[in-house]
Amino acid sequence: MKKICLFLSLCALSFYSAQAQDDSMKKLREEAAKKLKEQEIDSGRVWYKGATLGLTFNQGSLTNWAAGGDKLSLSLLGTINLMANYKKGRHSWDNNLDLAYGYVNTTSLGSRKNEDRIDLTSKYGYEIGKNFYLSGLFNLRTQFDKGYLYPADTTPELISQFFSPAFIVLSPGIDFMPNKEFSLFVSPVTARWVVVMNDSLSAKGSYGVDTGKHVKSEFGAYMSATWNKDITKSINYRSKLELFSNYKHNPGNVDVFWTNALTLKVSKLISAVVSVDMIYDDDVKVFENKETGVLGPRLQIKQTIGVGLTAKF
Known part of the structure; x- marks a missing residue:
């Protein structure tokens, strides 16, 4: 009996020892992999590339609904976010x-777009101190398709299309990047061009261009702040804020472009997205004051909530 107990004790001891050794080896492997990854990041000898693809579809219908509303509404939203970052030594x-x-379609309003964005940013930096980079930034922001105003008593009015407008920014400055999640770029000397290629819009002087002209050049101060944070394994918050002050005309009226997106991952492919975008441009005077009847700029706010497919690579 004692021999059996001794044998069982040795077996248990061997099992726990093997288990502990396996856990220890697993931990060592994870630490080695993490260290290797950190060395690769520090060495900057690789490109880091990624993509996030999203497709959101919403459908609603009403039948004998006493409160009223559209009998049928359909909306579809597609998003693509691509990134390619490189770092080697002091260069990034x-x-x-x-x-x-x-696009959205309702029985009362018909079909119209509810989202349209092209936003390209390329930024080169040379490290001059801990977390500080001497940088040059290029940004292009425009849209794919035509956009309209929909007055209640008149036909839709064209107010935008591809490269009407387009905003091009070329800016040298200082970039503060304490980590991979946050970046603050500041420049007191920035060139910006507002492009309106559509002849009818340029004839109206839309978006601040001179009447009949297609390009308006501006010179001023520019700031861009980006934050991409994984709050938890299933919650991500992404924000981008751009501010521009035109030295040539009303420098106190700062243009604002701010996008925010909160993504909640439900499963591997299904996510819920809440987004809030805000734009203020002093040269966009298409909004009428109901009390005075005078056109002028306004703070533009767009908010969306959707559930759909999201794939991250």
Whole structure:
């Protein structure tokens, strides 16, 4: 009996020892892999590339609904976010392309787009101190398709289309990047061009261009802040804020472009997305004051909530 107990004790001891050794080896492997990854990041000898693809579909219908509303509504939104970042020694080069297009159809309003965005940013930096980079930034922001105003008593009015407008920014400055999640770029000397290629819109002087002209050049101060944070394994928050002050005309009226997206991962492919976008441009005077009847700029706010497919690579 004692021999059996001794044998069982040895077996148990061997099992726990093997288990502990396996856990220890697993931990060592994970630490080695993490260290190797950190060395690769520090060495900057590789490109880091990624893509996030999203497709959101919403459908609603009403039958004998006493409160009223559209009998049928359909909406579809597609998003693509591509990034390619490179770092070697003191040199860094970050590239990001953000694309979005959405369409909605209702029985009362018909079909119209509810999202349209092309946003390309390329930024080169040379490290001059801990977390500080002497950088040059290029940004292009425009849209894919035509956009309209929909007055209640008149036909839709064309107000935008591809490269009407387009905003092009070329800016040298200082970039503060304490980690991979946050970046703050500041420049007191920035060139910006507003492009309106559509002849009818340029004839109206839309978006601040001179009447009949297609390009308006501006010179001023520019700031761009980006934050991409994984709050938890299933929750991500992404924000981009751009501010521009035109030295040539009303420098106190700062242009604002701010996008925010909160993504909640439900499963591997299904996510819920809440987005809030805000734009203020002093040269966009298409909004009428109901009290005075005078056209002028307004803070533009767009908010969307959707559930759909999301794939991240």
